Amino acid sequence: MTDTVVASDESNQAKEIDLEKEYDVIIVGAGAAGVGVAIALTHVGIENYLIVDRDSVGSSFAEWPEETRFITPSFPSNSIGMLDLNSIAIGVSPAYTMRVEHPTGNDFAEHLRSLSQFFELPVLENTNITGINKIDNIFNVETEDISLSCKNVIWAAGEYKYPSTGNFEGSEHCAHTSTVDRYGNLEGEDFIVIGGYESGIDAAYHLARNNRKVKVFDIDCPWGEHSSDPSIALSTYSFERMRDDNFGKNVELFAETGIRSVRQSNKTYEVVTLDDKVYTSSTKPLLATGFDGSHKSYPYLFDSREDGFPLVNDNDESTVMPGVYLCGPSLRHDNHIFCFIFKYRQRFAVVAKAIAESLGLETDDFVEAYRSWGMYLDDLSCCGQECLTC
Numbered sequence: 001m002t003d004t005v006v007a008s009d010e011s012n013q014a015k016e017i018d019l020e021k022e023y024d025v026i027i028v029g030a031g032a033a034g035v036g037v038a039i040a041l042t043h044v045g046i047e048n049y050l051i052v053d054r055d056s057v058g059s060s061f062a063e064w065p066e067e068t069r070f071i072t073p074s075f076p077s078n079s080i081g082m083l084d085l086n087s088i089a090i091g092v093s094p095a096y097t098m099r100v101e102h103p104t105g106n107d108f109a110e111h112l113r114s115l116s117q118f119f120e121l122p123v124l125e126n127t128n129i130t131g132i133n134k135i136d137n138i139f140n141v142e143t144e145d146i147s148l149s150c151k152n153v154i155w156a157a158g159e160y161k162y163p164s165t166g167n168f169e170g171s172e173h174c175a176h177t178s179t180v181d182r183y184g185n186l187e188g189e190d191f192i193v194i195g196g197y198e199s200g201i202d203a204a205y206h207l208a209r210n211n212r213k214v215k216v217f218d219i220d221c222p223w224g225e226h227s228s229d230p231s232i233a234l235s236t237y238s239f240e241r242m243r244d245d246n247f248g249k250n251v252e253l254f255a256e257t258g259i260r261s262v263r264q265s266n267k268t269y270e271v272v273t274l275d276d277k278v279y280t281s282s283t284k285p286l287l288a289t290g291f292d293g294s295h296k297s298y299p300y301l302f303d304s305r306e307d308g309f310p311l312v313n314d315n316d317e318s319t320v321m322p323g324v325y326l327c328g329p330s331l332r333h334d335n336h337i338f339c340f341i342f343k344y345r346q347r348f349a350v351v352a353k354a355i356a357e358s359l360g361l362e363t364d365d366f367v368e369a370y371r372s373w374g375m376y377l378d379d380l381s382c383c384g385q386e387c388l389t390c
Contacts, residue, residue: 017050017122023150024359025049026141029157029294030057030123032341033328033348035112036088037154038121040352043090044366046359050148051121052141054128058112060160064105066182067206071198071235072342073101083373085342089115090373102237132298134321152355155301156327157294164292166194170262173269174285177203184210188283191215192271194259195288197222201238203286208250215279217271221255231337293330305332314378315354316347325351333380346377 024046027034030053041049053059072085074095084093086103094103094111103111116123131142132153141148163176177199180186183206191207193200196218204214223242225233234242241247258274262285271279295302295310302310303320309332311319316331318324327348331338338344349370353363370376 017124019146019148021048021149022138023048023050023148025152025154025355026139026148026150027051027154027156028129028141029053029155029328030055030112030116030125031060031156031158031160031328032088032108032112033156033158033344034154035115035121036341036345037156037327037348037351039089039092039115039119040348040370041355042119042121043369044349044352044356044363045361046352046356049122050150051123052127052129052143052148053123053125056125057116057123058109060158061105061112062109063160063178065177065180065202065206066104066106067184068199068202069102069104070108071102071237072340073237074098074103075101081373083375088112088341088345088348090370090375132301132324134323137323139323152323152325152358153301154325154327154351154355155295155298158328159291159293159330162292162294162296163287164289166259166287166289168259168261170264171287173262173264174287176287176289178291180286183207186212186283188281189213190281191283192217192269192279192281192285193288194218194271194285195290196220196253196255197288197290198235198238199290200286200288201234201242203288204251205238205241205244205247208246209244211246212250214251215254215281216251217254217257217259217273219256219258223253224255229337231339231343291329295326295330302326307332316351317354325355327351336380346375349376350378 027038030051034051038051070086074084074086076093076096078091078093084095086094098107098111100107127143129141129143133140139150139153160178163178165171165176190213193203193214193216196216200216204216207214222234227233260272260274263270269281269285271285301321301324302318305311309330310326312326313319316326328344329339331344353367356363367376
C-alpha cells in the first residue's frame with residue numbers, strides 16, 4: 001500500500017499527498033516565494049509538485065511584530081493591467097481581497113493561506129527537512145520522518161527565520177527585531193537599535209510613538225542614501241514616518257557609526273562604537289541587522305558569490321548542483337538585489353519555464369502572459385537605472 005498523508009487545509013477540503021511517488025518538483029518553503037512559484041508551475045502546466053514547509057503556509061509573516069507593515073503599498077489595479085506591488089501571482093491583488101494598503105504580517109499570512117486554498121496547492125506542513133542529496137539525477141529530500149523523491153528542487157525557504165545576530169563582541173546581549181511580538185509591549189524607557197535600514201527605522205518609529213527614547217546606529221547612512229532602489233536606501237514609506245512628530249522628538253540617528261561591542265553591567269547595557277564612544281541603555285539593545293538566509297543551512301546546494309549569497313546561472317539554478325533552483329529574497333545577479341517580493345516575483349516564471357522545458361512542456365504562451373504582467377524579467381540590463389530628473 002502506498003503511504004499517504006492528508007494535508008491540512010482550513011477550507012476543510014482535505015487533500016491526500018502521496019509520499020512515495022516521484023515528484024517533478026519539490027518546493028522548500030511555503031512563504032511568498034514558495035506559494036508564488038508554485039502558482040507559476042501550475043500556470044505553465046506542471047501539476048506533479050509538492051510544497052514542504054517546516055511550519056505552515058505564511059508562518060514567517062505571521063511572526064512579524066504586530067505593528068510592522070509592508071513598506072510597499074497595495075492597490076487593486078489589476079483591472080488596468082498594473083499588478084499590485086505586493087502580489088505574488090498574475091491576476092492576484094492583496095488589496096482587492098483584504099482592503100488594506102500596507103498589510104501587516106498577519107494580513108499577508110492570511111492572504112497566502114487563502115491563495116493556497118484557492119489554487120489547491122499541495123502543501124506538506126510541519127515537516128522539517130534534514131538533508132538533500134542527488135543520486136542518478138533524482139533528488140532525495142530527507143525529513144525527520146520520511147524520504148521524498150523528485151527531479152527538481154526549488155529552494156524558497158526565505159530568510160526571516162534565520163536572523164543575523166551581528167559580527168561584534170557581546171551580540172548575545174541583544175535581541176533581534178524578529179523576536180519582538182509587539183513594540184508597544186516592550187518594557188523600558190530608552191532603547192538602542194543597531195541597524196538603520198527598514199527594520200531598524202520601523203522599530204524606532206513604533207517605540208517613538210509610545211514615547212520611548214531611541215538611538216539608532218548604522219555603519220552606513222541609509223536615510224541619507226540617494227538612490228531609488230529600496231534595497232539600498234530607505235523606502236518612501238519609512239521617510240514619511242520619520243517625519244512624524246514623535247519620531248523627531250524621540251529618535252536620534254547616528255550615521256556611519258559601527259558597533260565594536262555590547263556588554264552588560266548589572267541592569268545596564270553598554271554599547272561601544274568603533275570610535276570607542278560608549279552609550280548606555282537600561283533595556284536590551286535591538287538588532288536590526290538583517291538575516292543570514294536559509295540557504296546557509298545547506299551550503300553544498302549552492303556555490304557562493306564573493307558577497308556570500310548563492311551563485312546561480314541565468315535560470316536561477318545552482319552552478320554546483322543542477323536541478324536545484326533559488327527563489328526568494330536571497331537571489332542576486334551581478335549587483336542586482338532581489339530582496340523584496342515585487343523584485344523576486346519577477347523571476348518565478350524564469351524558474352518555471354526552465355523546469356517545464358526540461359520536462360518537455362511548451363512555454364511560449366506562458367512566458368508571453370507573465371511578461372505582459374511584468375512577471376517575467378529575463379533582461380537584467382535595464383535594472384538599476386535612475387531617472388535623472390528624480
